[in-house]
Amino acid sequence: MRPLPARSGPWTVVACLWVVVTAANAYYIVPSGILPVVMDELAIGPTAASLLVSVMFGTQVVVGVPVGIALDRLDNRRAIAAATLVLIAAYAWSWQAAASGAFWSLLAARAVATPMTAALWTASINVTGRQFPPSQQATAVGVVTSAPAAGFAIGLVTGPLVASRLGWDAVFAIYAAPVAVGCAAFWVASHRFDLSGGTAASPNPADFKRLLSRRAIWNVAAMAFLGFSLYAFVTSWVPTYLTDQLGVSLAYGGLFVALFPAIGIVARGGSGYVSDRFFGHRRRPVALLSFVVSVPAVALVAGANTWLVVLVALLVSGLFVQLGLGLFYAQAREIADTNVVATAVGFTTSMAVLGGFVAPIVGGFLIEQSGYPAAFGYAIGVGVVGIALAWVAPEPELSAR
Secondary structure, eight states, rough: OOOOOSSSHHHHHHHHHHHHHHHHHHHHHGGGHHHHHHHHHHTTOOHHHHHHHHHHHHHHHHHHHHHHHTTTSSOOOHHHHHHHHHHHHHHHHHHHHHHOOOOOHHHHHHHHHHHHHHHOOHHHHHHHHHHSSSSHHHHHHHHHTTTHHHHHHHHOOOOOHHHHHHOOGGGTTTTTHHHHHHHHHHHHHHSSSOOTTTOOOOHHHHHHHHHHHHHHHHHHHHHHHHHHHHHHHHHHHHHHHHHHHOOOOOOHHHHHHHHHHHHHHHHHHHHHHHHHSTTTTHHHHHHHHHHHHHHHHHHHHHHSSSHHHHHHHHHHHHHHHHHHHHHHHHHHHHHOOOOGGHHHHHHHHHHHHHHHHHHHHHHHHHHHOOOHHHHHHHHHHHHHHHHHHHHHHOOGGGGGG
């Protein structure tokens, strides 16, 4: 397909998709901000309550590749519209289940919402990449990858506010409105563009097998796994660490750590621009920066004895960890043949989410068995492996795309 020039039209489409993905991710994380209320209303314990969040992470690990394969065979514009409709229905279902106090129904509704959220994420990256020439794709895709960070921040901030004013069950329905409006605006703004994949041949099993046998795609997916592991470890355990070791209140500890994902809006959104503008479209320097700076910053969090130093270290680590996370999806597209780019993005996403799923569990186990030094040692080790992989990270062949 002939790439379209980067004029206002494509950027309008990107803005619409950003709204959709942001709102979908706000729903994704919103129970985390009201877990005490959820436990009281549903008469469940912490483990069951945490399932309302972890079920979406766990399900996305499984569905990422199948969703990508499907999107490589479908018109992505229509797929976004269909996924939005099903997602809104899942929101309504989860709202009704919450209002009825039906825990298992609510859990099932959120599990059903996960493939739709995955489809919106993967298709949005795919559509964005198709609208821009190769030299500008990483910049544009980077903007879309900032949406989950924005969605998580919005969900955590607005969840308690919505629960206090409209009832806790309303948090599962409130984000349907921006998802619907964003999708409708996307449908109108994108009508001039061919988003179906153009002349790329429909993929066959051999194409998928060839993609998943390439060392380069495993390198990028592994970096995404390690980067998201660092991200999830810090956001999960640093608030408790600050309370236990530095005497910071849990409220302030949570506020400090909230800056970690919030700065990702800037880091992820600007990752492609940094690569394209300052490193001549090279991806390896950005991947190296991501891990090389993050490792000592996370170590400083563990070694600092004042909250101000911890705050600075969190900001630095959050900025650079997510600088890489914003770029890995663009790298995955660049590695793949044109007819399997959605599968590449889906595979990379599944690996990233797997890292986010595993790291808090490993961290908790190490804290319980050996204390915080072992847990932070694990996080630093993750970053060191990331440095090794970034050293040999693949570079794009922009002229071929």
